[in-house]
Amino acid sequence: GLRFQRGRWWASVPDKAATSGRHYESFFAEDDARAWLAQAVPAVRTGRPLPDAERFRTTKTAKRTAPAAKPPPAKMQPDVASVAKAWMAAAYEDLRRGGPDRAERVRRIVDGYLVPWFAPRTTTVSDITYYMAHDWLLHLVGREHVPTTRSASPGLSPLPASVDLETDELGLVAVARLCGVSLPTVRRRWRQGELPGAYRDPAGHIRVPVAALDGVRDKRRRAPAGLSQRYVSDALWVLRRVLGFARANGLFPPGFDPTESLDAPTPDPSAARTRRPTRQPRPLTLPECARIAAHLHPAHQVVLWLQRIMGLRISEAFGVLLGDVIELGDTALLAAQGQGGRKFNVRDDHGVVVAVPYKATMKTAAGSRVLVVPASMLDLIHAAVEAFHTDPATGTVNPADRLVPGIYQKNRSGQEGYRHAFEDAVVAEELSTADLGFRVSTHLLRKSLATDLAWQEGIEDTVRRRFMGHRAGDDVFGRIYTLDHPEITPLVKVAAILDDKVTATIGTLLTPTTRKVAWGKHNPLRDRAEEVNATLATAGWLVNPGTADDPLCDAERVASELDIARTTARRWMTDGTLPTLVTPDAQGVPRRYARLSTVWAHRDRLARRILLPDLAEQLGLRYHEAYNMVRRLDLDLEQHPTSRVYEVTPDAASALRAEVERIQALHGRSMKLPAAAVQLHVAASTVRILAERGDLDVDPETDSSGLRFVTRASVKQYWIAHHEAKRRPAQPVAAVPVAEVARFTGETSRTLMDLVRAGVLEQVPGRRAAQLTATSLRTWMAGRDPDDAVRPASLDLASVTPLRLAPESNIVIPPKPVTLTRGASRNGR
Numbered sequence: 110g111l112r113f114q115r116g117r118w119w120a121s122v123p124d125k126a127a128t129s130g131r132h133y134e135s136f137f138a139e140d141d142a143r144a145w146l147a148q149a150v151p152a153v154r155t156g157r158p159l160p161d162a163e164r165f166r167t168t169k170t171a172k173r174t175a176p177a178a179k180p181p182p183a184k185m186q187p188d189v190a191s192v193a194k195a196w197m198a199a200a201y202e203d204l205r206r207g208g209p210d211r212a213e214r215v216r217r218i219v220d221g222y223l224v225p226w227f228a229p230r231t232t233t234v235s236d237i238t239y240y241m242a243h244d245w246l247l248h249l250v251g252r253e254h255v256p257t258t259r260s261a262s263p264g265l266s267p268l269p270a271s272v273d274l275e276t277d278e279l280g281l282v283a284v285a286r287l288c289g290v291s292l293p294t295v296r297r298r299w300r301q302g303e304l305p306g307a308y309r310d311p312a313g314h315i316r317v318p319v320a321a322l323d324g325v326r327d328k329r330r331r332a333p334a335g336l337s338q339r340y341v342s343d344a345l346w347v348l349r350r351v352l353g354f355a356r357a358n359g360l361f362p363p364g365f366d367p368t369e370s371l372d373a374p375t376p377d378p379s380a381a382r383t384r385r386p387t388r389q390p391r392p393l394t395l396p397e398c399a400r401i402a403a404h405l406h407p408a409h410q411v412v413l414w415l416q417r418i419m420g421l422r423i424s425e426a427f428g429v430l431l432g433d434v435i436e437l438g439d440t441a442l443l444a445a446q447g448q449g450g451r452k453f454n455v456r457d458d459h460g461v462v463v464a465v466p467y468k469a470t471m472k473t474a475a476g477s478r479v480l481v482v483p484a485s486m487l488d489l490i491h492a493a494v495e496a497f498h499t500d501p502a503t504g505t506v507n508p509a510d511r512l513v514p515g516i517y518q519k520n521r522s523g524q525e526g527y528r529h530a531f532e533d534a535v536v537a538e539e540l541s542t543a544d545l546g547f548r549v550s551t552h553l554l555r556k557s558l559a560t561d562l563a564w565q566e567g568i569e570d571t572v573r574r575r576f577m578g579h580r581a582g583d584d585v586f587g588r589i590y591t592l593d594h595p596e597i598t599p600l601v602k603v604a605a606i607l608d609d610k611v612t613a614t615i616g617t618l619l620t621p622t623t624r625k626v627a628w629g630k631h632n633p634l635r636d637r638a639e640e641v642n643a644t645l646a647t648a649g650w651l652v653n654p655g656t657a658d659d660p661l662c663d664a665e666r667v668a669s670e671l672d673i674a675r676t677t678a679r680r681w682m683t684d685g686t687l688p689t690l691v692t693p694d695a696q697g698v699p700r701r702y703a704r705l706s707t708v709w710a711h712r713d714r715l716a717r718r719i720l721l722p723d724l725a726e727q728l729g730l731r732y733h734e735a736y737n738m739v740r741r742l743d744l745d746l747e748q749h750p751t752s753r754v755y756e757v758t759p760d761a762a763s764a765l766r767a768e769v770e771r772i773q774a775l776h777g778r779s780m781k782l783p784a785a786a787v788q789l790h791v792a793a794s795t796v797r798i799l800a801e802r803g804d805l806d807v808d809p810e811t812d813s814s815g816l817r818f819v820t821r822a823s824v825k826q827y828w829i830a831h832h833e834a835k836r837r838p839a840q841p842v843a844a845v846p847v848a849e850v851a852r853f854t855g856e857t858s859r860t861l862m863d864l865v866r867a868g869v870l871e872q873v874p875g876r877r878a879a880q881l882t883a884t885s886l887r888t889w890m891a892g893r894d895p896d897d898a899v900r901p902a903s904l905d906l907a908s909v910t911p912l913r914l915a916p917e918s919n920i921v922i923p924p925k926p927v928t929l930t931r932g933a934s935r936n937g938r
Contacts, residue, residue, distance in 0.1 A: 111142055115461060118142040122149045122159070125282060132159060138168040156286055187233035187360050189351075193219045196354040209454035209462045218344050222249060223351070234355045239367045242348065246371060249344060251335030251380030278316040288322060296529065300536045301543075308698055313627060335376025337383060342373035388546030392557030393417070395614040396685040397540060402620035403691045404534035404699065407650050409527050411493050411513050414618045416554035418486050418607055420562075420577050423551050424448035425476065427523055428467065431498060432508030434482070434490055440601065441482040441490075445578065446471065449511055450524035466521045467511075476578040481600040483608035489618045496644040497634065517629030527551070537691070537699050565606055572599040613748070615685055621652045623692040654692050661692070661702035670708045671715070687711055719762050721746065721755040728769050737813055738768055772812045779808040779818035788824055789831075799827065843883035844873045850881055854890075864889065 124132035136142040145165040201212035306318040355361040415426040427450025453468040628635035645651035655661030668678035725735035808818035871885035
């Protein structure tokens with residue numbers, strides 16, 4: 110690497126013996142630094158000693174004592190390289206557009222892609238044409254194979270004579286040096302299983318047999334040439350800025366833009382550097398994150414849960430200081446306001462670019478936020494502070510220390526090691542990019558939390574955005590005028606929801622692990638590593654392998670102890686049903702084990718538990734009937750996070766049994782209205798009317814259907830009363846036709862019917878000719894004034910023959926004609 114800092118040019122190459130991992134040399138001239146670097150890089154690759162830097166320092170200190178007069182600015186040259194360099198100096202050095210990191214990204218685009226393409230093809234910047242820019246974009250996405258200029262390969266280093274090809278083993282760094290490839294390449298091939306016999310030793314180091322080096326040496330892979338569409342779009346933006354700068358300085362024709370109507374293309378899958386997803390991306394669930402955490406030591410677990418539970422970016426997670434966690438009684442706040450874990454290029458108070466391990470600003474202005482910490486996350490923070498940051502002598506902590514401790518140096522670095530550990534963990538758990546079909550990285554943890562909040566009901570969209578460190582909205586109101594809630598009230602609900610999810614799925618964030626932190630020799634925590642490990646063990650965070658009294662059980666023994674199938678045991682150990690830990694086996698391969706005490710505790714729990722399907726079968730119910738009964742009674746049941754089977758508590762089981770007994774008693778004494786309608790041979794609406802009139806007794810209780818019930822006793826009583834009245838023989842009724850009464854009394858038939866309607870006379874019911882009862886006639890005629898009409902003395906009401914009513918139709922049926930004392934009948938006149 111080469112950079113200019115504090116008036117000197119600093120050249121660096123990798124050096125394992127150095128504390129920082131790199132060997133630095135300073136020069137007063139750029140040419141001297143590049144000359145030394147040109148010989149130092151091949152020396153590192155071949156394992157030779159580094160060249161003496163003093164031989165390359167042609168510019169001595171004595172020549173710099175007197176400041177030289179600043180030469181007048183040279184006239185800008187019209188070639189592409191000069192114009193691009195002048196634009197970068199004006200935009201990023203003078204005007205300081207963006208930050209140093211952005212300036213470095215633009216410099217790489219200009220030096221690596223823009224100038225190498227356009228400079229050989231043009232004399233001046235005005236020679237750039239549309240098709241030249243068009244072909245450049247296609248070249249960037251790999252649609253035209255152009256051999257790139259590469260440094261000469263240092264070749265393969267011969268194996269030392271002392272190395273035994275059959276028994277010796279090497280580390281990844283030694284394999285990379287001997288095979289002439291980079292360390293990430295060797296690590297990637299180990300993850301892909303291309304190094305037969307390679308394993309991880311108990312100390313966490315990967316050991317590769319010497320016999321497996323041929324698999325690395327014989328690889329001849331051509332790196333994909335296609336850049337991503339996002340990076341090509343950024344390069345197109347740089348080209349347009351350079352052309353605009355040239356046009357502003359009179360070096361380019363005004364009104365002409367060779368990049369007009371050009372858009373960044375997408376690389377073909379075969380040429381793309383990143384593979385397209387083969388499956389729909391999905392979030393990582395909490396049980397899956399717990400499985401990954403079992404492969405990480407506690408320091409890396411803190412970062413994982415800060416990303417998955419608090420939604421922090423990786424730099425934000427490493428940038429949390431102890432003073433950023435504020436406890437307010439039952440509530441704790443976390444202020445996300447800094448970044449750490451790697452070197453950041455920033456400008457100091459004098460405008461000089463310097464590299465710092467901590468930056469007190471966020472990626473965006475909206476990234477600064479205050480979050481409410483869930484209770485489970487606060488427990489993890491307390492355990493981390495107690496183990497890593499509490500002074501054993503005084504019991505105090507330094508608020509300026511990072512929450513995530515540095516591994517090799519205090520409060521420094523950590524991102525690269527965490528990324529490698531995370532990649533190894535997802536490969537071990539078969540949750541890697543190759544297994545799931547989409548990119549799996551540490552940023553997926555933050556996306557998983559955003560997905561949980563997006564589909565969680567009851568959370569406002571503004572609260573979701575601010576919790577993730579985004580602006581409240583895209584309009585001016587959301588970008589500028591919407592501030593965080595002064596009382597953090599909406600975020601309390603988010604913290605409660607997240608804590609409920611943790612409790613219901615994995616129980617705790619303190620995932621047991623056997624991985625110990627390998628502290629660097631310059632880290633103060635190395636001196637008290639035993640005390641740190643003891644504190645973590647007390648919290649149940651760091652566990653030791655099995656002992657004679659409590660051995661570790663593999664899947665086969667778990668299946669035997671629980672009397673289940675081996676596949677079921679593996680599934681329970683994988684999905685978190687049975688708490689497990691990951692530790693290397695006799696061959697050094699990481700395996701998943703469960704403690705015997707944990708297996709027995711789970712066996713006892715299985716003996717006591719009641720599953721909802723089993724209880725439904727005991728009660729004679731179908732499963733959906735039992736499930737609806739649980740919801741209707743508002744019973745709180747635990748649901749397994751993976752199998753989704755409900756476990757019924759004893760109180761809930763008693764409540765369900767009591768409800769079933771109540772419903773059985775209800776059906777024993779009452780029936781539904783439709784059943785009553787069938788019983789009474791009437792319409793359902795008629796039964797409803799009878800119930801409303803009180804003819805049928807309504808039961809105050811009901812079942813899950815919500816329909817009304819009437820008592821069986823009232824239905825039976827109504828049935829008996831109704832049908833006995835129909836079966837009872839009709840009593841003889843003495844009746845006289847209305848026409849006869851009118852003829853002998855002198856009244857009209859209309860007047861007599863008015864008397865019937867007035868209730869004075871009584872009409873015999875039936876469908877035949879209207880007839881009046883003899884009893885009502887006697888009463889009416891006894892009270893009738895003799896002067897009103899001539900009373901027929903010969904009308905003998907006592908001699909009127911009674912009529913019989915048919916019980917089926919209530920129709921008056923005369924057994925024989927009515928006998929009159931005066932004259933013949935109407936039919937016989």
